[in-house]
Amino acid sequence: MRLVKSSWCFAALLIAHNGCSEALEEPDVEARKGHSGLVLDVGEDGTxxxxxTDIELRPGVTVDLFVNLYGELDAASASKSCQFAVHGGxxxxxxxRPYAEALGEGACVLAADMPVRGNSGTPEGALFGELDLFDYVTALERVLDRLNARGIRPRTILGHSMGGTLVQMLQQRLVDDCTSLRERYxxxxxxxxxSDLPAEVPWLLGDSGDLSGLIEAFAVDEPGLGELFEIPVALWPAFYFTDRNDNVVPGALTPAQIEAGGFNALGEPLRAIHQLNGTGPFTARPSAAAGLFEKGTRLRAIAYxxxxYVQLGESETLYRHLTGDxxxxxxxxxxxxxxxxxLQFSAAERLVDAIAASDDCHD
Known part of the structure; x- marks a missing residue:
């Protein structure tokens, strides 16, 4: 049976590889034909x-998702220089947006709003609070498929905080299907x-059991949306701009600045937050196999x-686990x-500099 499975996977990879090769060439072909212009939509906030529309998260459940363009993209053939960014919980x-602005002139960052935030819609067929991380991974998969169909194929993906977990989960799903981020997209x-950490990487905060009470303390039953995990924007400085000595750091954004920037969401499905942290009904965090990024897509891990929430040593262990390096x-x-x-909310140039300084780390 193992031989049959391996043969099937090898064949699937060949098919996926051939499909990717054709798709990578298509935007340049279209550009040569003079059809390189893109028709852009405009979100409610003017972005x-x-x-x-009608992104299927699971059978009978759909949502309209908006992919925000921060920077410049005038032709599908230029999308290879874009970065596809996944926001956190x-x-x-x-x-x-601050990161895209810090990149400077000519930058292109594509970032999809998950449901019930920014320029995206509310799910149809299920309450928002009924969604989980698998639905979010499906959303990313469908978004990348739709962009691919338009000839838009970014070569870099970034994931911040929970978004890092979603990137790992997406790669894991694709590898389980005998393809990968590199082969398919x-x-x-x-x-x-x-990034948050998978079940295979020890996590002092998550493994302590202290998160269960904290999560439940911010659980809210929102009419028409279901059970959500919500952090009032007034508490954001304490939650996100506090250092390891419990001090709010210089340069921390105020609640008014956070709301004005549109950085915050109403909340996340309580179920998804429990799944992320291995609490509530979940006995473990999402899984990411050892060596998940050992071949194909090159991985970098940025840690603050x-x-x-995540210590430097834990992030380094995550990197080694995922790459074998x-x-x-x-x-x-x-x-x-x-x-x-x-950090990238308030001092995005620090993240830009860290990424630029590590561009040759794989050489």
Whole structure:
């Protein structure tokens, strides 16, 4: 049976590889034909991008998702220089805008809003609170498929916080289907930023059992949406801009600045937050196999010194687990008194510099 399975996987990989090769060439062919212009939608907040309607999260459950364009993209053939960014839990896609602006002129960051935030809609066929991380992974998969159908194929994917877990889960799903981010979408680089940790990596905070009470303390039953985990924006400085000595760091954004930037979401499905942390009905966090990024898509892990959620050593263990690289060549610690979990919200140039300085780490 193992031989049959291996043969099937090898055949599937060949098919996927051939499909990716054709899709990678298609945008340039279209450009040569003179059809390189893109028609962009405009979100409710005025951001250009792509409204992808009726994204199926599971049978009978759909949602309209908006992919925000921060920066410039005038032709599908230019999308290979874009970065596809996945926001974290209780954040919105706009949380990547400061990073895109720090990249400078000519940058292109595509960031999809998950449901019930930013420019995206509310699920049809299920309450928002009934969704879980598997639904979010499906959303990312469908979004990348839809972009691919338009000839838009970013070569870099970034995931911040919970978004890092979603990137790992997506790669795991694809590998289980005998393909990968590289084979299916042409994604060459993955960058995890202050990523949450999978079940296989020890996590002091998560494994302590202390999170269960905290999560339940911020559980809210929202009419028409279901049970959500919500952090009032007034508490964001304490939750996200606090260092390891419990001090709010210099340069921390105020609640008014957070709301004005559109960085925050109403909340997340309580079920999804429990799943992320291995609490509530979940006995373990999502799984990511050893060596998940050993071949194909190159991985970097960015970690912040003053992050109160994930320690530097834990992020380094994550990097080694996912890549098999015991030398930690592409583990990138960002040091300093302001390097909290959401550093790129308030000092995005620090993240830009860390990524640029590690561009050759795989050589």
């Amino acid at each position: 250009p991008g792509f409204m992808l 209780v954040f919105a896609a706009a949380s990547w 042409g994604i060459r680089d993955a960058i995890l930023v202050a 010194e003053e992050d109160i 015991d030398s930690s060549r592409c583990f990138v610690p960002v040091l300093g008194p302001d390097t909290v979990h959401v």
